[in-house]
Amino acid sequence: MTAKYLAVHNSLFQHIRSEFLSNDKWLTQVKKGLLELCLLNILAREQAHGYELVKRLTAIPGLVVTVGTIYPLLNRLKREGLLKSVIEESTNGPPRIIYHLTPQGRKRVKQINQTWNQINEHVKDLMIEHKG
Amino acid sequence: MKTRTGEAQHLEADYLTRLRQQLANLPEEEINEIILNVQQHIEEALSELDDEPVTLAHMAQVIETLGPPDSYSESISVTQISEAVPAPPPSPFSIGTFFNEALEMYRQNFLVLVLGALISHALMIVSLLILAGPIFGGYMFMCIKACRKPDHKAELGDLFAGFKQFWPLLGLFFLTTVCELIGMALLIIPGLLLFTIWFYCFELMVDRKLGVFESMRQSKAMVMENGFGLHFVLTCLILAMDFGASFVPYVGEALSLFMTPLTCMICVSAYLHICDRSPENLAPLSASD
Numbered sequence: 414m415t416a417k418y419l420a421v422h423n424s425l426f427q428h429i430r431s432e433f434l435s436n437d438k439w440l441t442q443v444k445k446g447l448l449e450l451c452l453l454n455i456l457a458r459e460q461a462h463g464y465e466l467v468k469r470l471t472a473i474p475g476l477v478v479t480v481g482t483i484y485p486l487l488n489r490l491k492r493e494g495l496l497k498s499v500i501e502e503s504t505n506g507p508p509r510i511i512y513h514l515t516p517q518g519r520k521r522v523k524q525i526n527q528t529w530n531q532i533n534e535h536v537k538d539l540m541i542e543h544k545g
Numbered sequence: 546m547k548t549r550t551g552e553a554q555h556l557e558a559d560y561l562t563r564l565r566q567q568l569a570n571l572p573e574e575e576i577n578e579i580i581l582n583v584q585q586h587i588e589e590a591l592s593e594l595d596d597e598p599v600t601l602a603h604m605a606q607v608i609e610t611l612g613p614p615d616s617y618s619e620s621i622s623v624t625q626i627s628e629a630v631p632a633p634p635p636s637p638f639s640i641g642t643f644f645n646e647a648l649e650m651y652r653q654n655f656l657v658l659v660l661g662a663l664i665s666h667a668l669m670i671v672s673l674l675i676l677a678g679p680i681f682g683g684y685m686f687m688c689i690k691a692c693r694k695p696d697h698k699a700e701l702g703d704l705f706a707g708f709k710q711f712w713p714l715l716g717l718f719f720l721t722t723v724c725e726l727i728g729m730a731l732l733i734i735p736g737l738l739l740f741t742i743w744f745y746c747f748e749l750m751v752d753r754k755l756g757v758f759e760s761m762r763q764s765k766a767m768v769m770e771n772g773f774g775l776h777f778v779l780t781c782l783i784l785a786m787d788f789g790a791s792f793v794p795y796v797g798e799a800l801s802l803f804m805t806p807l808t809c810m811i812c813v814s815a816y817l818h819i820c821d822r823s824p825e826n827l828a829p830l831s832a833s834d
Contacts, residue, residue, distance in 0.1 A: 462585070463582035463585060463586060464582075464585055464586045464589040464590070467586060471610075479611070479612025479613070479616040480586070480610055480611045480612050481611060481612035481613070481614070481616035481617040482612075482616065482617075484578075484579045484582045484583060484586075484617065485568075485579060485617050485618075487578075487582070488571075488575045488578055488579060491578075492575075498578070500581075506546045506584075506585065506588040506589075506592075507581060507584040507585050507588060508581065508585075509585055510578060510581060510582055510585070
């Protein structure tokens with residue numbers, strides 16, 4: 414039993430690690446920056462728990478590098494005062510942590526959306542120029 | 546909550562342990578929140594599966610979506626780019642580096658480390674060495690945890706963390722000590738070789754929660770991969786410091802109380818250079834345990 418467990422375990426971690434490391438660094442950085450923008454925008458609409466957020470974010474093609482990027486991000490945003498969390502007890506499993514935006518978080522969403530729109534517009538123009 | 550097979554439970558527990566180790570330098574509250582989120586994630590993902598009990602394959606599938614434990618700490622460092630200062634270049638893997646780092650940690654935690662050594666020595670003597678393994682393991686755990694914490698503060702309570710692995714540490718202590726003493730009796734060199742190859746076995750057992758033989762095997766692999774010669778010299782220096790101190794007339798015992806924290810910190814510094822700064826150097830777990 415142990416041998417089987419270890420065989421699965423080792424091959425699994427090797428596989429995940431090689432998948433993760435094969436990503437282009439630049440792309441990884443871009444994705445991680447965008448992840449924050451998307452996460453804050455989801456929470457600007459409604460509060461959500463970790464798994465819900467992960468499902469919605471991983472549904473965006475090519476955005477998330479691994480799920481492991483999302484949970485630490487939630488912690489950082491909480492530490493920065495952009496999010497707050499409450500623990501909701503569950504009868505059939507571990508308690509859920511529900512996240513919602515703070516007023517400071519809402520302000521930040523507005524700011525980063527504005528910045529993103531500006532940059533995006535100019536970058537698009539550049540790309541068109543380049544094509545032409 | 547879905548029931549799991551033993552193998553699935555084992556894989557889940559192992560993943561959470563590795564994750565906790567990976568996040569060790571974060572505040573306890575943040576670690577707990579990430580772990581809770583991951584446990585909830587696993588539970589929700591499993592609830593979407595039809596079969597019960599959850600098998601090893603199901604659990605592996607869920608854990609694959611979570612990503613490797615090191616991706617959690619990598620994401621922390623990457624998402625903090627805006628506030629990050631450039632990381633200092635890694636210090637070289639050399640005896641001088643280990644001594645410098647150990648001295649710095651010793652200076653910062655002098656009182657706790659010496660008090661810990663005093664309690665350890667007393668408990669080992671009173672218990673006729675029965676508690677030596679768990680206490681020594683606890684001391685190592687205290688040093689490792691302190692080195693990984695951002696404020697580098699050692700906590701005396703961690704000295705007793707080895708009691709959670711009482712039997713493995715007891716076994717490891719007596720097995721390695723008996724072999725090393727026999728080796729020393731055979732004209733010293735075989736003993737020194739054994740001391741060298743089992744240089745990291747206590748650190749590995751308390752830090753990675755490995756079994757007796759797996760700790761010994763991994764320790765040997767780490768020593769061989771990172772320079773047997775360097776480890777041999779380091780072992781000789783540490784033994785000379787430890788034994789040398791205790792042989793000083795009249796004050797030997799007292800002197801060794803001050804030397805133990807330094808030698809333990811040197812071992813921990815070398816261990817962390819390999820494990821935390823280049824985890825790929827760790828040998829894969831074998832199926833033999």
